[in-house]
Amino acid sequence: MPSCGGRGTAPSVRWDPEVATYFSACFGASRLAAMSSALARPGLTPSLRVNTLTSRPQDVVRRLTDMQEQSEREESERRRRLASVVSPPAGSELAPAEVSTTITVASAMQTAVVEGDAAAASGGGSDDGWRRPAPRRHRLLRDAVILSGRGPREVSYTQGMKEAVVNRFAAEAVLKGAHVYAPGLLAASPGIVEGDWVAVSAALERPAPQLGWGRQRQRQQQQPAGNSSSCGSSTAAGAGTAAAGGAVVATAEEGPEEGPEEGAEEGVPSAALTDADALATAADAAEAGLDADADPVGWSGSSSSDVVGSSSTEGGSSSGSSSKGRKSKSARRRLVVGIARGTPVGPDGRVELAWAKQLQRRPGAEGRGREVGSSTASNGVSSSSTDGPIAFAGSVTASTGAPSATAAEAEAAGDVADEEHCYSRPAERLYLGVARAAGGRRALFRSSTGLVLQMQDRLYDVPSCNGLLRGEVMLQALPSIAAVAALTGSSSTSCSSSSSSSSSSSTGSSSPAELPRGARVLDMCAAPGGKSTALAAAVAAVGGRVVALDRTHNKIREITSLAADLGVTPWLEAYKHDATQVVAAAVAHDGAAVARDHAAVAAPVNTEAAAAAADGQAAASAPDAADAATPPLGPPLGPPPYPPATFDAVLLDPPCSALGLRPRLLHSWTLPQLRALAAYQRSLIVAAVAALRPGGTLVYCTCTVSPPENEANVAWALDRYAGVLQLESAQPLLGLPGLTGADPVTGERWLRPEEAEMVQRFDPGLLLPGRRMRQQQGKEEEGGARSQEAGTEGRQAQQLAPSSDTCAAGAEEAAAEEQQQQQQEEEEEEGDDVMGFFIARFRKVR
Numbered sequence: 001m002p003s004c005g006g007r008g009t010a011p012s013v014r015w016d017p018e019v020a021t022y023f024s025a026c027f028g029a030s031r032l033a034a035m036s037s038a039l040a041r042p043g044l045t046p047s048l049r050v051n052t053l054t055s056r057p058q059d060v061v062r063r064l065t066d067m068q069e070q071s072e073r074e075e076s077e078r079r080r081r082l083a084s085v086v087s088p089p090a091g092s093e094l095a096p097a098e099v100s101t102t103i104t105v106a107s108a109m110q111t112a113v114v115e116g117d118a119a120a121a122s123g124g125g126s127d128d129g130w131r132r133p134a135p136r137r138h139r140l141l142r143d144a145v146i147l148s149g150r151g152p153r154e155v156s157y158t159q160g161m162k163e164a165v166v167n168r169f170a171a172e173a174v175l176k177g178a179h180v181y182a183p184g185l186l187a188a189s190p191g192i193v194e195g196d197w198v199a200v201s202a203a204l205e206r207p208a209p210q211l212g213w214g215r216q217r218q219r220q221q222q223q224p225a226g227n228s229s230s231c232g233s234s235t236a237a238g239a240g241t242a243a244a245g246g247a248v249v250a251t252a253e254e255g256p257e258e259g260p261e262e263g264a265e266e267g268v269p270s271a272a273l274t275d276a277d278a279l280a281t282a283a284d285a286a287e288a289g290l291d292a293d294a295d296p297v298g299w300s301g302s303s304s305s306d307v308v309g310s311s312s313t314e315g316g317s318s319s320g321s322s323s324k325g326r327k328s329k330s331a332r333r334r335l336v337v338g339i340a341r342g343t344p345v346g347p348d349g350r351v352e353l354a355w356a357k358q359l360q361r362r363p364g365a366e367g368r369g370r371e372v373g374s375s376t377a378s379n380g381v382s383s384s385s386t387d388g389p390i391a392f393a394g395s396v397t398a399s400t401g402a403p404s405a406t407a408a409e410a411e412a413a414g415d416v417a418d419e420e421h422c423y424s425r426p427a428e429r430l431y432l433g434v435a436r437a438a439g440g441r442r443a444l445f446r447s448s449t450g451l452v453l454q455m456q457d458r459l460y461d462v463p464s465c466n467g468l469l470r471g472e473v474m475l476q477a478l479p480s481i482a483a484v485a486a487l488t489g490s491s492s493t494s495c496s497s498s499s500s501s502s503s504s505s506s507t508g509s510s511s512p513a514e515l516p517r518g519a520r521v522l523d524m525c526a527a528p529g530g531k532s533t534a535l536a537a538a539v540a541a542v543g544g545r546v547v548a549l550d551r552t553h554n555k556i557r558e559i560t561s562l563a564a565d566l567g568v569t570p571w572l573e574a575y576k577h578d579a580t581q582v583v584a585a586a587v588a589h590d591g592a593a594v595a596r597d598h599a600a601v602a603a604p605v606n607t608e609a610a611a612a613a614a615d616g617q618a619a620a621s622a623p624d625a626a627d628a629a630t631p632p633l634g635p636p637l638g639p640p641p642y643p644p645a646t647f648d649a650v651l652l653d654p655p656c657s658a659l660g661l662r663p664r665l666l667h668s669w670t671l672p673q674l675r676a677l678a679a680y681q682r683s684l685i686v687a688a689v690a691a692l693r694p695g696g697t698l699v700y701c702t703c704t705v706s707p708p709e710n711e712a713n714v715a716w717a718l719d720r721y722a723g724v725l726q727l728e729s730a731q732p733l734l735g736l737p738g739l740t741g742a743d744p745v746t747g748e749r750w751l752r753p754e755e756a757e758m759v760q761r762f763d764p765g766l767l768l769p770g771r772r773m774r775q776q777q778g779k780e781e782e783g784g785a786r787s788q789e790a791g792t793e794g795r796q797a798q799q800l801a802p803s804s805d806t807c808a809a810g811a812e813e814a815a816a817e818e819q820q821q822q823q824q825e826e827e828e829e830e831g832d833d834v835m836g837f838f839i840a841r842f843r844k845v846r
């Protein structure tokens, strides 16, 4: 029996209860439950975008496959050597599981020595006989390469193993492949020495007791009624400190630092304009995986709170505290982990919470259950209570194995309830795997930066891709690659007009997007630049230019440095600018004339160069900036603002609630906040339409599942710009159709059936295009749900028509690819495990 039994391994993301109820009405309970559990785990098929200016996707696949095979050979050799050394001595009391853990851990440790190296990233075979499927090209997105991971796995924890408890941010990073860095470590067993094996678990936030939080309660009472149920009622010190969940209230008090003028645009709700800056900041924080409401460290006011959890890069490596983290910690929060940094883990795995002593010292502590502000059950599910600030929805709460309790039960339980308030227990934590301590216990807590726990055996085994083929590939989610392809046609349609037009006829939509020669492309909200750099690679083929805007100075640096890494600098201009102001109202230009002039020079092209570059042909040898293979570049556009109708294509990937990012264990957005964010996005849509020339293409995408930010905004744009904007099929269609009908709360319209068919909704965990998804679709239909899955199979079948992918240059290569594809189909049975996302494509017709 392990020392810390009852380990939770199957979490679900926790939502604000009102949001959970709303989403349940939007999606149906079973679809929401599936999404919630998928969100709490990492995607098991990470994708890479190949930089087609430097490399050909098929070459990248070959090299990655070689690396993986090499790594597998080395791994099995290591294992063979270890097995001869680590065999249970005769009469040993070691259980077989312990031996197997020892071997797994030892071999993983050796692999970790080459961390950052492609061999480690690609991973090898494992001791349990699992073989990582070979990297493969995506069938529709020709510059996408899909890798494979697995999980949840059975991790063996040996008897008496020491323990370490980390915060949620560190946990989310670990789930996607990172190790644990100092700021994320909360508690550890006494006596840990360097090299010790440690069971790593995550303590999730819980509502804090009101003890000592008088001022906060006072503030809470001052809030407008509409926000009273908000879990985001933190009173941040200023707009700059507002992060997810705290934004609306904070800025109502403090006022935005900058932002569009109130009422500036008819039809854009004023909520969008009042809290613009705070909302955008909040969305930034959400996209970075930070929640203002959730104190990643613990007890607010404890000396530990100056250290914020480790954040991770997309590549999966974890870093120290981020500036966003520092911002968010200054907000007063009521969702806290409650573990002071450095707390010892007891022999039974219990960890004392920071307020335990105060609770125990309270007079009349016998009735303790009642005196504690929020009656919180042991699994973190909060029941209703008079002054309990937050009640997370039990139906979608982490399934930790511990029973939930009602308020009455908690009260009746008396001392037991108090126990629950005083300790974090193993059964309510999420166990992430086994790590090796990078130092002795004191050293682990003394430092505020650096690696403290090197993960060895993980719940999820996902390739980290950190530093993999630098400059040639970048880690990018499949739907993000699809969004760029929907705007440029570069990824999938360089030679697939036949398949595209066949799907067009069924949706009544037009032909795939094409970039005109000298295309001017605007990426309105561009940082960190994943999509901008993909756009730049696409416009290189037509001698075009991409203007990338972001409102944050430091983020512009991120874009330019990524562009330099990928060699797309010549085609990319990045400026710090508020995209709602991209077109200056006061610009003394005749917008229509500008549009006419530009349209005249922008003759549509689908040149060989475009097709070749899209397929990675153009750049088998890395080109210099203005390589002969790429058309000459026109002059730069220079900084904004621009005259109206300047751009041929606009990508609007606005700040959003990021409710599609994985893995996430908690989302604290409230419904009013989601709606305010949607309104802010409308102000960006208005600017996008102004910047786009007639005949141009607008792609609107978000990484959230929230209907107000997706279907409702698309419907709003179509109604507001009737006769100006037309919806087009956002090909290549990988996702599900959008939601039809109307918002269950406001009655605002969503999409009409024919419109829903043209957009792409990616549910988190949606498996594309595997058989499992199709099977699930059959099973998951639920009465009353607004699921739009019907027709998806037809959509997939259309997209998978052989014509879409058999036009690679050269019959031989096409035949080889087809053969490879057939093999892959077997391996692809599981499909692609995507993040939550949404894509819509519009044409500005006049």
Ligand SMILES: C[S@@+](CC[C@H](N)C(=O)[O-])C[C@H]1O[C@@H](n2cnc3c(N)ncnc32)[C@H](O)[C@@H]1O
Pocket: 280, 284, 287, 480, 524, 525, 526, 527, 528, 529, 530, 531, 532, 549, 550, 551, 552, 555, 577, 578, 579, 580, 653, 654, 655, 656
């Ligand atoms: C979803 S992220 C964009 C991700 C990016 N498209 C990519 O693929 O790498 C949203 C970005 O919008 C920026 N942003 C928010 N409000 C903005 C505004 N008014 N103008 C320009 N950028 C804004 C944020 O700083 C953030 O970097």
